[in-house]
Amino acid sequence: MDKLKQVFGGDTRQFGMIFALVALILFFQWWTGGLTLKADNVINIFQGNAYILVLAIGMVLVIIAGHIDLSVGSVAAAVGISVAMAIRDWSLPWPVAILFGLGVGALIGAWQGFWVAYVGIPAFIVTLAGMLIFRGLNQYIGKSNTVPVPEGFQKIGAGYLPEVGPNTDYNNLTLLLGFAIVAAIIFGTFRTRRNQAKIGATVEPMLVTLLRLGLISAAILAAMALMASGRPGTSMPLSGIILAVLVIIYGFISTRTVVGRHIYAVGGNRHAAELSGVKTKKIDFLVMMNMSMLAALAGMMFVARSTSSGPFDGVGWELDAIAAVFIGGAAVSGGVGTVVGSMIGGLVMAVLNNGLQLKGIGADMTQIIKGLVLLTAVAFDVFQKSQGRPSLIGRLMRNKPQDVAAPAQTDLGREAPVDQVVRTES
Amino acid sequence: MADPDVILEMRDISKSFPGVKALQHVNFTVKRGEVHAICGENGAGKSTLMKVLSGVWPHGTYEGDIYYNGDLCTFKDIRASEHAGIVIIHQELALIPELSIAENMFIGNENAKSGVIDWVATNNKARELLARVGLREDPETPIKNIGVGKQQLVEIAKALNKDVQLLILDEPTAALNEEDSRHLLDLIRGLRSKGITCVIISHKLNEIEAIANSITIIRDGQTVETLDVDAGGVNEDRIIKGMVGRSLESRFPDHTPKIGEKFFEISGWTVQHPQVPDRLVCKNSSFFVRQGEIVGFAGLMGAGRTELMRSIFGHSYGNFVSGSMVLDGKPVKLDSVSKAIEAGIGYVTEDRKVLGLNLLDSVKTTTVSAELTKIASRLGVVDRHAEFVAAEDYRKQLRTKTPSVEYGVSKLSGGNQQKVVLAKWLFTDPELLILDEPTRGIDVGAKYEIYGIIQRLAESGKGVIVVSSELPELLGLSDRIYTICEGAITGCLDKREANQESLMRLMTTTTAKSA
Ligand SMILES: Nc1ncnc2c1ncn2[C@@H]1O[C@H](COP(=O)(O)OP(=O)(O)OP(=O)(O)O)[C@@H](O)[C@H]1O
Numbered sequence A: 001m002d003k004l005k006q007v008f009g010g011d012t013r014q015f016g017m018i019f020a021l022v023a024l025i026l027f028f029q030w031w032t033g034g035l036t037l038k039a040d041n042v043i044n045i046f047q048g049n050a051y052i053l054v055l056a057i058g059m060v061l062v063i064i065a066g067h068i069d070l071s072v073g074s075v076a077a078a079v080g081i082s083v084a085m086a087i088r089d090w091s092l093p094w095p096v097a098i099l100f101g102l103g104v105g106a107l108i109g110a111w112q113g114f115w116v117a118y119v120g121i122p123a124f125i126v127t128l129a130g131m132l133i134f135r136g137l138n139q140y141i142g143k144s145n146t147v148p149v150p151e152g153f154q155k156i157g158a159g160y161l162p163e164v165g166p167n168t169d170y171n172n173l174t175l176l177l178g179f180a181i182v183a184a185i186i187f188g189t190f191r192t193r194r195n196q197a198k199i200g201a202t203v204e205p206m207l208v209t210l211l212r213l214g215l216i217s218a219a220i221l222a223a224m225a226l227m228a229s230g231r232p233g234t235s236m237p238l239s240g241i242i243l244a245v246l247v248i249i250y251g252f253i254s255t256r257t258v259v260g261r262h263i264y265a266v267g268g269n270r271h272a273a274e275l276s277g278v279k280t281k282k283i284d285f286l287v288m289m290n291m292s293m294l295a296a297l298a299g300m301m302f303v304a305r306s307t308s309s310g311p312f313d314g315v316g317w318e319l320d321a322i323a324a325v326f327i328g329g330a331a332v333s334g335g336v337g338t339v340v341g342s343m344i345g346g347l348v349m350a351v352l353n354n355g356l357q358l359k360g361i362g363a364d365m366t367q368i369i370k371g372l373v374l375l376t377a378v379a380f381d382v383f384q385k386s387q388g389r390p391s392l393i394g395r396l397m398r399n400k401p402q403d404v405a406a407p408a409q410t411d412l413g414r415e416a417p418v419d420q421v422v423r424t425e426s
Numbered sequence B: 001m002a003d004p005d006v007i008l009e010m011r012d013i014s015k016s017f018p019g020v021k022a023l024q025h026v027n028f029t030v031k032r033g034e035v036h037a038i039c040g041e042n043g044a045g046k047s048t049l050m051k052v053l054s055g056v057w058p059h060g061t062y063e064g065d066i067y068y069n070g071d072l073c074t075f076k077d078i079r080a081s082e083h084a085g086i087v088i089i090h091q092e093l094a095l096i097p098e099l100s101i102a103e104n105m106f107i108g109n110e111n112a113k114s115g116v117i118d119w120v121a122t123n124n125k126a127r128e129l130l131a132r133v134g135l136r137e138d139p140e141t142p143i144k145n146i147g148v149g150k151q152q153l154v155e156i157a158k159a160l161n162k163d164v165q166l167l168i169l170d171e172p173t174a175a176l177n178e179e180d181s182r183h184l185l186d187l188i189r190g191l192r193s194k195g196i197t198c199v200i201i202s203h204k205l206n207e208i209e210a211i212a213n214s215i216t217i218i219r220d221g222q223t224v225e226t227l228d229v230d231a232g233g234v235n236e237d238r239i240i241k242g243m244v245g246r247s248l249e250s251r252f253p254d255h256t257p258k259i260g261e262k263f264f265e266i267s268g269w270t271v272q273h274p275q276v277p278d279r280l281v282c283k284n285s286s287f288f289v290r291q292g293e294i295v296g297f298a299g300l301m302g303a304g305r306t307e308l309m310r311s312i313f314g315h316s317y318g319n320f321v322s323g324s325m326v327l328d329g330k331p332v333k334l335d336s337v338s339k340a341i342e343a344g345i346g347y348v349t350e351d352r353k354v355l356g357l358n359l360l361d362s363v364k365t366t367t368v369s370a371e372l373t374k375i376a377s378r379l380g381v382v383d384r385h386a387e388f389v390a391a392e393d394y395r396k397q398l399r400t401k402t403p404s405v406e407y408g409v410s411k412l413s414g415g416n417q418q419k420v421v422l423a424k425w426l427f428t429d430p431e432l433l434i435l436d437e438p439t440r441g442i443d444v445g446a447k448y449e450i451y452g453i454i455q456r457l458a459e460s461g462k463g464v465i466v467v468s469s470e471l472p473e474l475l476g477l478s479d480r481i482y483t484i485c486e487g488a489i490t491g492c493l494d495k496r497e498a499n500q501e502s503l504m505r506l507m508t509t510t511t512a513k514s515a
């Protein structure tokens, strides 16, 4: 069991998440009589959720920094309509329109970041306002109409890798991509091991590494082969590739760069970060702004997939993105969370949605089930944290003797003054 | 088998955390009505032993037996031990700043009828308990408005409300000045005369010597010995010998000051309180530091030492009003922490958990956190190799007790956390390092090491400012000592002319004298 845990990244949390995802997939595979892992369906899951996962990338950074963003769905909608209108009315070529959309997202993000970082209004309030403002803006600009987008633009949401090379019954580029990814992962893992050995850090047992590499490679190759074997013309969706690139970039930024460290520092203990020279306001501004830019991208991907922008695009997205992040192991009080974890969390929700849909379960039951899953996942997390950091509620209650009794509260529960607890929550 | 003179017997207690054997077969016996001290180095397992006793670590998470009043105890939480009359006051206080004294005293134990709190009864009861600990404060005062010394008394009053028989105090005087400490010790003596047994953990050995009837010494998770103070022959040196396994020749390492040119100076430094603009927390303060010099700052609790230092450190406290700063002969305006760090100033905060550490971080990430750019490429990518090497380096230099540098700082003992904070600032390689209560909660051996580090820093030509409430520490370490009273610098004494009396006098004069 311990070895098994090590294979999945050591901490129980991640192990539990991956385990849950695999179990869920297998369960639906069985329940839907093999429909879940059919090529078309897998492609569909990626394409239909890529934009939520893009949002989750931004959201996890916001939540790590101790904030929240409720406006992402509205921002996505506002950007979607702006881009659609810009293409139609100003005849912007679509690549320029994408840049234009990102620019609008940056502008909106700067607006929200300004209020959060420099005026000091809790992000909950700022983005609640933003949710109304940008929803209204979408309907005002589009006069509540649906505006179509041209075919070239649709590629970012509905396109696939093209068919090239000899006919192998598979999509060659997708296969090649799969091999390339696996090669890169193997190369990276061994380089890390070598570096660890060089500096005398603890290196995990070779067996564990090999086992993990084997499992990851098999999973990636299987997924790629599956998508490559889809109907001619369909294959790895471009939106999936956009997502993968973002995951790599943001995964790197969050774990390996100074900015990433500062985001965790701000969420973990704002006062200590400030006194270590972290420009906390700048970090707040950056995460909020980045979130809106990713929301803009998600909005455009969605519009591209549905071929037009409408007044109700993006309703409720914030909840899906936030749920993904928390299922993925982030803490309400900030300082904890990973990009990869959020992706797994998002995929759990996506597979769940998809499976229930395949079985023809109604939207009512689907919502109930999703709600329960979110609650269970976080409850599991809180339970786990009796080994680590107390939950927000645990902290607020920390003076009650029965709570002090939980080991987690003994030393940790006292670290933050109450005003800080309140601030990080908002 | 129960001996009526023995209130508590802990037998063969072992407790492990992942990677750490915190306690190994510890035996600990406390006689009824005595004050029993526990001494040991940082990370020896003192707090852990008390957490086992008080049910913080419930029955089943440790091995061994606890006999209390002759009965085998299996506490499942703090409630259960409190019910039996054992109350622990933790190393870090657990009061809610925004609530009043009375609310804090009765939290979780409210004086209520069917859920409605009876405030009159609550406040009356609070007043009565406060009188018992000799604290004259209105129970409705918010806890954040009274000093740490008084907060400590509130904690004890809270314990008295719970019909305490065995009171455990984990480093109660670490954050207190001498007067408050003395008051607290008197109170403990009073409790003893009323039949309450006390277990006290402290690194202030003079206090232990003054108050304890017996002393149990723990080293590396094992009981070394129990000394009977009443029988005589126990002094500080004897305790130290038990703690570190050898005797310590002197409390301060040898050091020959090599004092150079004046390189840092502030003048007319005036700062307002952040919330109350007409209150000045620094009044027209001026001082300077020379290269290679260790400058002490003495003052009573609340005199404004921390406020002054934080305001110098990138205006990180209060509203800056006026004043000038000269660094290396050039006037500078350092109005943000990052500018201050860049200019070569470091500040080790007084309160490590609230201001010094991100408890989610590991030893490694904390060590490099104040100067990430030093180990990052120009594009801001952190070099993990360099990070590990730096963290290892400081772990060895400071002899931080941790299983590895990947270990979470939240799991280290208090004193070792302090060393990590120190490492974080040494890593920035500052020209001027400000240390605010650098040895709070640190054991004698580690203090000696930290003094050595401070002295070496000075010997390499850097300037060091030490703020401390322990006058012997300031006197032993500093080349020059400034005194502060009510936000104003009231004097400056050279090493030769400074002593406890002269410092105390200046610390309590309100009219500023020129240095
Ligand atoms: N919750 C925990 N998780 C893991 N290790 C812990 C935990 N609490 C304590 N330890 C470890 O147990 C050992 C003993 O710690 P303890 O806090 O009892 O020391 P201490 O004697 O009170 O030291 P100090 O004088 O510094 O307060 C240390 O090595 C510490 O790292």
Ligand SMILES: [Mg+2]
Pocket (backbone or CB within 6 Å): B046, B047, B048, B091, B170, B413, B414
């Ligand atoms: Mg301790």
